[in-house]
Amino acid sequence: MITANDDYPKSYTKSFADINMSRRSVSRKKLESYLQEVDVFDNPKMQLEQYPTTPHLAASMLHTIHTHFNDLEGKCVADLGVGSGVLSLGCSMLGCSYVLGVDIDPEALAICANNISEFDITNIDLLHCDIRSLVNHPGRLHGAFDVVVMNPPFGTKNNQGIDMLFLQAGLALARTSVYSLHKTSTREVGNMMQ
């Protein structure tokens, strides 16, 4: 997917052509600098709590998951509430094999799709659906992923409890771990083993 050969189309891809060579050892700083290139929401919808994870927080979280838990390389990952995609893109840069990003908002998904193609990343798929509909319906998505990452809505905008529904969905979809950011601990990564 990410190639570093001479005819790499530099004109429309962002600057991380060297990552393929050094994926295992890509530093947190380097990851953060790549993630700074990710375009964020044009018109964030407050009702959907479209606050992008900062490149700094995303890089710290993902780098920790990668180096301390070895939970990204070669893994199958879901990103719930993918938004503009900073977490999914970071997972792909750190060597996961496949990511499914899910969001309810078509405009966020369009920005995300654009980010994915600008980075010339080809192992992220997107799904337009409501996380709430995944909770009560054990379909084939349940247990289909090694790892779930997410920065869910916190439930502070007349949508109280949505954070818990995201967690429930995450725990249903993941076989190994769910890494999620929450109100009281945005500075830390919550690691929940099933």
Place this chain on the structure above:
Amino acid sequence: MKLLTHNILTSNIIKGVTRGFPLKIKSSRLEVKEVDFNPDFILRILPKLDWSALRQAATEVGYGNGLPEELPSSLEGDDSLQKTIHNILLQVEIVEGELECPETGRKFPIQNGIPNMLLNEDEVS
């Protein structure tokens, strides 16, 4: 939408639908994108997939060639079949088309590679 994604999507989020799998696929535009080949990933994920649904989906979009009816008990060492499976799981992408619920016929459009499975209020169970 990759066929790996198709293999894990179900329409049982709709009220009254029990299994909702496999979703029928129609593709009006398809692309093949290069993805790093990781044989370990393919070997690890295959047992979790529904082979006959995958084979069927690949056939529906014109990539069914060379897929055995039954998956051999081990793919270890069969480099060529591993690569064929890698191609249909991760590289073939439906860019424009639709998915269809096998029980209700409800259609889910795929636009710009993204399947839309958002339901109307009255369809949610």
